[in-house]
Amino acid sequence: MEEIKGKIKVFLSRFFRKHELGDDENIFELGFVNSLFAMQLIMFLEKEFSIRVENKDMDLNNFKTINSTVSFIESKMNLVEAK
Amino acid sequence: MKIELSSEQKIIKDQFKEFTDKEIIPYAKQNDYEETVSKELICKVAEKGYLGSMIPKEYGGMGLDMVSIGILNEEIGRGCSSVRSLLTVHGMVALAILRWGDKKKRDYWLPKMAKGEVIGAFALTEPEVGSDAKSVKTNALLENNQYVLNGTKKWTTMGQIADIFLVFAQCDGKPTAFLVERSTPGFSIQPIKGLLGARASMIAELKFEDCHVPEDSIIGTVGTGLTHVALSSLDYGRYTIACGCVGLGQACLEASIRYSRKRKQFGAPLRQNQLIQKMITEMFVDIKAARLLCYNAGYLKDVGDPDSIMETWNAKYFASKIVNKISSDTVQIHGANGCCSDYPVERYFRDARINEIIEGTTQMHEVLIATNAFRNY
């Protein structure tokens, strides 16, 4: 979990240089990210954690904070392992 | 670090080049003049599998890597910008279905698209809405398990011949992508003629008047039409356009070299004139730089790097700008001959102009690239 969080934080720090992003802070409400961010985040998550973000996962709540993104990745990775 | 095409990529580049020289270039002038790409030519492109270049092998496509796709678009773009635009928009729709469509749609449409039995077109822009894409006015209302589309799309490349259209509409104020078949009642298509460049793109205006489509026509989800579906399609569109610009620049360079060798003024070939040499030098180096930006973007796509999106913006911005300077210098080197359709360079000049407008204008690129630069430093 800490490893996943660490990787996500490093990625996000590129977009939040001047702001220390809290684990439960809403990424999309801070106004730092532009229209490309959502796809960049998905590409990052898919590549880094070898998962696929499906249509049914496209709920903003999955990606709105660092903690929610970590939970989402964990649930996806559990699914992969369970297969 | 290694910047080199693999041996497979070198081989395939030669095949694309041969096809372009033999099957595309001889018809490019006619395409431009008649404002159409003939069925026969599209069949030849399809027979080669190029309409499935971006579709995985499991669906009958070529399953090419992104660098090879870039090379294909460079080579075809060297021959005819309109044929290249077919590859671009068809691929944008195929990739949207692949990435965001459900299994049923993938299994049904992708094999047909790979063979070229079905052509795709991308309908985002409207008469009143271009750069500010999130403000599209086309509306989709859910009624008895069907969406009812109303609105007008404009400048849809290949709209005259496409079988399926990726259409962007507001669903309760949320941008959403729909896959609409040509034969759907309430959907009509008017050809647009008289374009400046890429004249054979068979552009159309699309009208949706109480056009009912099944509820499952949505690609992606309600609200992700722009941020996810259009964004990934446009990323591919931008990449293939950037590569097409490199090809078009290459055509200009080769024409300029040929002409300045042959044409004599003041008792010597133009090539001996240092002012001509300067133009050739700038073309030569700019094309190399643009090609490297494209290869870099393609490579980053192949490894799934999120930076590939921004690098594609950079590549398209640079390539579309330089090809305008290059094609203008090419006309200059050709003098009056450059202003007449006896030579292809006036077409190159007109075709080049389109590239700074489509898939995000140069100004939209400048806004985005600068914002990104400020964020990074």
Ligand SMILES: Cc1cc2nc3c(=O)[nH]c(=O)nc-3n(C[C@H](O)[C@H](O)[C@H](O)COP(=O)(O)OP(=O)(O)OC[C@H]3O[C@@H](n4cnc5c(N)ncnc54)[C@H](O)[C@@H]3O)c2cc1C
């Ligand atoms: C040959 C061709 C093929 C096309 N094919 C397709 C297609 O297949 N599908 C599709 O959906 N669309 C297509 N288009 C439309 C194309 O995507 C739009 O033309 C493009 O997005 C620009 O929109 P616009 O023409 O409405 O210009 P506008 O958005 O009205 O812009 C006009 C000018 O104002 C500038 N401008 C606008 N806003 C700003 C700003 N905020 N800051 C600075 N400058 C600004 C622009 O850069 C431009 O120079 C095509 C167009 C052409 C010419």
